[in-house]
Amino acid sequence: MAEQFTKGMARNIYYGGGLFFFLVLVGLSLDTMRELPKRDHRENITPAVAHGKALWEKNNCVGCHTIMGEGAYFAPELANVFDRRGAGNEVVFKAYLKAWFDAQPLAIPDRRKMPQFNLSQSDSDDLADFLIWTSRINDNDWPPNIEG
Amino acid sequence: MKYSSQAVAKPYFVFALMLFAGQILFGLLMGTQYIYGDFLSSLIPFNVARMVHTNLLIVWLLFGFMGATYFLIPEEAETELYSPLLAKVNFWIFAAAGVATILGYLFVPYAELTELTKNEILPTMGREFLEMPTISKVGIVIVCLLFIFNVSMTVLMGRKTVVNMVLITGLIGLAVFFLFSFYNPDNLVLDKFYWWWVVHLWVEGVWELIMGAILAFVLIKVTGVDREYIEKWLYVIMAMALISGLIGMGHHYFWIGPPRYWLWMGSIFSALEPVPFFMMLMFAFKMVANRAYEHKNQVAVTWALGTATMAFFGAGIWGFIHTLAPVNYYTHGSQITAAHGHLAFFGAYAMIVMCIISYAMPILRGRPQGNSAIAQRIEKASFWMMCLSMLGITLALTVAGAWSIALQRLPEAAEALSFMETNQKLNPIFMARLVFGVIFFIGLVTYFVSFFVGQTEKVTETDGNLTPNYS
Numbered sequence: 001m002a003e004q005f006t007k008g009m010a011r012n013i014y015y016g017g018g019l020f021f022f023l024v025l026v027g028l029s030l031d032t033m034r035e036l037p038k039r040d041h042r043e044n045i046t047p048a049v050a051h052g053k054a055l056w057e058k059n060n061c062v063g064c065h066t067i068m069g070e071g072a073y074f075a076p077e078l079a080n081v082f083d084r085r086g087a088g089n090e091v092v093f094k095a096y097l098k099a100w101f102d103a104q105p106l107a108i109p110d111r112r113k114m115p116q117f118n119l120s121q122s123d124s125d126d127l128a129d130f131l132i133w134t135s136r137i138n139d140n141d142w143p144p145n146i147e148g
Numbered sequence: 149m150k151y152s153s154q155a156v157a158k159p160y161f162v163f164a165l166m167l168f169a170g171q172i173l174f175g176l177l178m179g180t181q182y183i184y185g186d187f188l189s190s191l192i193p194f195n196v197a198r199m200v201h202t203n204l205l206i207v208w209l210l211f212g213f214m215g216a217t218y219f220l221i222p223e224e225a226e227t228e229l230y231s232p233l234l235a236k237v238n239f240w241i242f243a244a245a246g247v248a249t250i251l252g253y254l255f256v257p258y259a260e261l262t263e264l265t266k267n268e269i270l271p272t273m274g275r276e277f278l279e280m281p282t283i284s285k286v287g288i289v290i291v292c293l294l295f296i297f298n299v300s301m302t303v304l305m306g307r308k309t310v311v312n313m314v315l316i317t318g319l320i321g322l323a324v325f326f327l328f329s330f331y332n333p334d335n336l337v338l339d340k341f342y343w344w345w346v347v348h349l350w351v352e353g354v355w356e357l358i359m360g361a362i363l364a365f366v367l368i369k370v371t372g373v374d375r376e377y378i379e380k381w382l383y384v385i386m387a388m389a390l391i392s393g394l395i396g397m398g399h400h401y402f403w404i405g406p407p408r409y410w411l412w413m414g415s416i417f418s419a420l421e422p423v424p425f426f427m428m429l430m431f432a433f434k435m436v437a438n439r440a441y442e443h444k445n446q447v448a449v450t451w452a453l454g455t456a457t458m459a460f461f462g463a464g465i466w467g468f469i470h471t472l473a474p475v476n477y478y479t480h481g482s483q484i485t486a487a488h489g490h491l492a493f494f495g496a497y498a499m500i501v502m503c504i505i506s507y508a509m510p511i512l513r514g515r516p517q518g519n520s521a522i523a524q525r526i527e528k529a530s531f532w533m534m535c536l537s538m539l540g541i542t543l544a545l546t547v548a549g550a551w552s553i554a555l556q557r558l559p560e561a562a563e564a565l566s567f568m569e570t571n572q573k574l575n576p577i578f579m580a581r582l583v584f585g586v587i588f589f590i591g592l593v594t595y596f597v598s599f600f601v602g603q604t605e606k607v608t609e610t611d612g613n614l615t616p617n618y619s
Contacts, residue, residue, distance in 0.1 A: 007310070007376065010383035014314075018390035025394045028413065032341070035407045040337040050334035057274025057332075058267070060258045063195025068404045069481030070340065071276055074182070074194050076567035077481060105189070112185035112571075115193045117259070134336055140411070142403035144478060145561045147570075 039138040051123075052130025059117050066148075068139055074112060077148030082128075082135040084146050090132060097131075098124040149511050151222035153229035158512045159239050160215030161505045165596070167208035167246070168498070172589050174201040179582040183575055192254070199253050199279045205493065206277065207246045210288075212501030213322075213358050214242075214295055217315060219508045220365045221299055225306025234298050238291055245287040249280050271332050275339070277347060278329045285329055292323040310379035311361050311368075314386055318357030325349040337405035348397045351493070352421065352463075356389040359459070359500045360428065366452050366507050367432060372440030385427045392420035399471050403480055411473040418471045422464030425456075425496075432456035445510060445518025447527045451503035454531060458495025458538075466491050466542065478557055484549035491542040494534075502595075509599070520602030527598035533591030540584035548577040 036042075056062070061078070062071035068079045085100075086093025101124055105113040119127070149155065178197045180187045222229050229235060252261050258274075265281035267273045272282045280288075296319055303312050328345040364382045368375055398414025432453055443449065466488040470479040479485070506527065510518045518524060556570040565573070 005380070007380045007383070010380045010387070011310075014383040014387040014390070017387045018317075018394070021391050021394040025397065028395070028398075028409075029341075032401075032406045032410075036337060036341075036405065039407065040335060040405050042335050045334055053334055053336060053339075054268075054271060057271065058259050058262045060195045060199065060274050060279060062274065062276050063193075063198050063258075063279070066481045067336070068340070070404065071481075072195070072198055073481065073483055073486055074178075074198070110183075110185050112181065112194070112568075113189040115189075115195075130336075137337060137405050139403045139405055140408060142477060142480060144557045145559070145564050147556050147561065147564045147566055148481075 041133070041136060044133055044136070046129065048126045048129040049133045050130075052126040052128070052133075055119070055123055055127050056130060064112075064114070067134065068137070069142060075114065077143060078131060079134050079137070079139070080143060080146060080148055082132045084148070086132075090128070093132065094125050094128045097128045149516075151228050153232040153235075154219050154222050154508075155512060156229065156232050156235040156239070157215040157219035157508060159236075160211050160218065161509060161512075163239070163243055164208045164211035164215060164501060165505070167204050167211065169592060169596070170250075171201055171204035171208060172585075172592055174198075174204065176582070176585050176589060179578070179585045182578045183582065196253055196258065199258075200250060202277050203253070203280060204250065205498075209497050209501060211242070212497075212505070213319075213355075213362075214238075216358075216362050216501065216504040216508075217295075217299055217319065219504065219512075220362065221302050221312055221315070222306075224309045224312040224365065225303050227302060227306035230298050230301035230305065234294060238294050238298070241287070241294075242291045245284055245291070249284045252281065253279075270330065272330055275332065275343060278343070282330075285326075288326065289323070292319075292326065296320060296323055309375070310382050311365050314357050314364075314382060315361035318354045318361060321354030321357070322350060325354065340404045341401070341406065344397055344400045348400055349394075351497075352393045352396060353390065355497060356393065356424065357386050359455075359496055360386050360389070360424075362500050362504050363428065363432065363452060363455065366448060366503055367435045369507060370443040370445065370449050370452065371435045371438070372443075373435050373438055378435065381427075381431055385424050385431065388420075388424040388427060392417055392423060396421050399473075399476065402473050402476055415471065415473045419468060421471070422460070422468050425460040425464035429456045429460040443518070445507060445524075447524040447531070448503065448507040448518065450528055450531055451499060451506045454535060455495060455499035455503050458491065458499055458535060460495075461539075462488065462491030462493070462495035462542070466546075478553050479549060482549040482552055482557075483545045484553075487542045487545035487549060490545065491538060494538045519598070522602040523598050526594060526601060530591045530595035530598060533594060534588055537584045537587035537591060541581050541588065544577050544581040544584060548574045548581070551577070 061067075064072050064075040066073060066077045066079075069077065082088070082093050085096050098121060101117060101119050104116045174197050177188065177192065178194060178201060181189060181194050181197065218229060218235055252265075256264060258279075261281060262268075262273050265273075265283050267282055270282050272285055273279055278285070296316075299316060299319065303316060325346055328342045331342050332339055360382055364378050367373070368378055394417075395413050396418035398410040399418040401410035401414055433456070436449060436453060470476050470484050470488065510516070519527070551574060552570045555565045555573060556567060557564065
């Protein structure tokens with residue numbers, strides 16, 4: 001077999017196979033782009049949601065938390081925190097979130113510490129809107145339960 | 149050293165290892181904060197330490213890949229590097245930008261850093277592994293373009309071998325896919341979808357090509373096996389990496405918004421991702437078994453076999469255990485991912501860089517047949533300390549992940565423990581992880597020591613002649 005299988009054939013598998021599967025990836029991605037609006041409900045991305053995402057990034061929240069399972073595993077999952085802490089009620093959740101931010105860092109010895117980010121009420125509300133929008137993304141029913 | 153311009157690799161290797169030490173120190177800090185949340189938390193919060201830990205990893209590996217490229221490309225192309233001066237300039241630009249970015253993380257609160265670097269003009273910051281300021285990302289692009297220009301010109305002038313062709317496709321892919329880091333829309337799903345075009349297509353795509361090319365180069369040099377034989381299989385193995393890895397990206401698309409068909413595509417193709425690593429493992433051992441001579445740099449052979457083995461376990465086995473969608477539903481976002489990440493990055497990428505350093509540094513320092521026996525013995529001890537402690541870290545994190553799933557995710561919502569309660573229970577495991585981390589650091593220090601011992605000992609053969617193998 002080694003004699004019939006030449007370096008030229010191996011090279012063709014490398015470049016040809018690589019290119020072919022890259023094109024398949026592009027094709028699947030294009031299809032995904034068509035499907036996504038039904039799943040991410042982008043029509044609900046208000047300026048507040050967009051600003052909330054900017055605040056999420058500005059404070060590097062993903063450096064401790066996960067969101068839809070991605071990030072650091074030092075602190076709880078937040079894609080479903082609206083359901084967990086707000087019980088699906090936007091007013092309750094916003095009040096909870098601001099109180100939570102204000103209480104940081106909690107004075108419990110050895111507990112992992114969340115920094116004090118000095119967020120205003122409107123910043124806190126925008127972050128809440130971002131997390132509420134995120135909680136409604138169709139992510140194939142992940143996580144398994146509300147604890148994340 | 150066959151070509152004097154190969155010497156530009158040396159500062160890249162030295163600097164890479166310095167950053168590696170920094171990475172491990174911040175890893176130890178995080179390991180401590182996992183258990184003792186107050187430890188230095190007001191000075192260096194966890195998210196800052198993590199950013200430094202992961203970004204140092206990326207940057208030191210890039211320095212390592214660049215050093216490896218500058219070392220092997222002239223030898224493969226059989227010509228001097230197109231511009232050694234450009235390579236030196238490039239080193240200083242990259243080093244200065246890298247150090248400035250890390251110091252920014254450490255001494256400026258992250259929110260201020262985003263304002264200071266005008267992130268609002270083109271927001272790219274605050275996303276995992278891509279936390280560096282936009283200006284630093286632009287710097288990385290410029291450095292990569294200059295680097296690829298220099299390397300391409302060298303290859304175009306010289307011999308085009310399979311090793312340098314695979315390497316250059318990997319490097320071009322690295323530069324091209326990094327451009328997706330500039331795309332950060334308001335829609336989190338789109339943001340995540342294309343974030344993976346950087347992260348997955350790097351570590352489960354083009355970086356594998358870079359690793360394969362470097363490994364093949366070292367194996368050719370230390371075994372003396374016919375290049376024709378090596379090159380054919382390098383193409384096949386790397387083809388398998390691309391065929392499995394490109395659609396294998398689907399395993400990241402299970403739970404972040406994309407449609408359900410990714411559950412099938414991602415599971416099937418990523419289940420094949422261990423195949424190229426298994427082939428690489430078989431191949432490395434077969435090459436060494438069929439070696440044409442005994443190279444005096446035995447520890448470089450150890451690293452070559454070691455990286456193939458640990459990459460197979462870390463990227464192959466530990467990737468496979470949680471890649472099928474029904475399993476991943478429970479393991480996604482748990483310490484299982486961290487376990488896989490640690491062993492895969494160490495086995496495939498940290499070790500391939502240490503492999504080429506182990507082969508090339510003695511040559512760059514005027515010892516073509518490797519370091520003295522005592523230096524090699526110490527280096528081999530450090531190899532085992534680092535490998536075994538990293539396996540310990542991996543096992544600890546795997547146990548932590550599995551246990552957390554049992555406490556937090558498997559029970560019905562009413563009986564499930566919260567994230568924080570679960571992690572309280574995992575403290576003994578995190579303590580074991582920290583102990584293994586400390587052993588790893590001692591291993592790394594031992595590795596550094598090996599560079600400074602036995603310098604006066606006479607190397608048996610200085611003319612580069614090789615002893616025939618009588619087996």
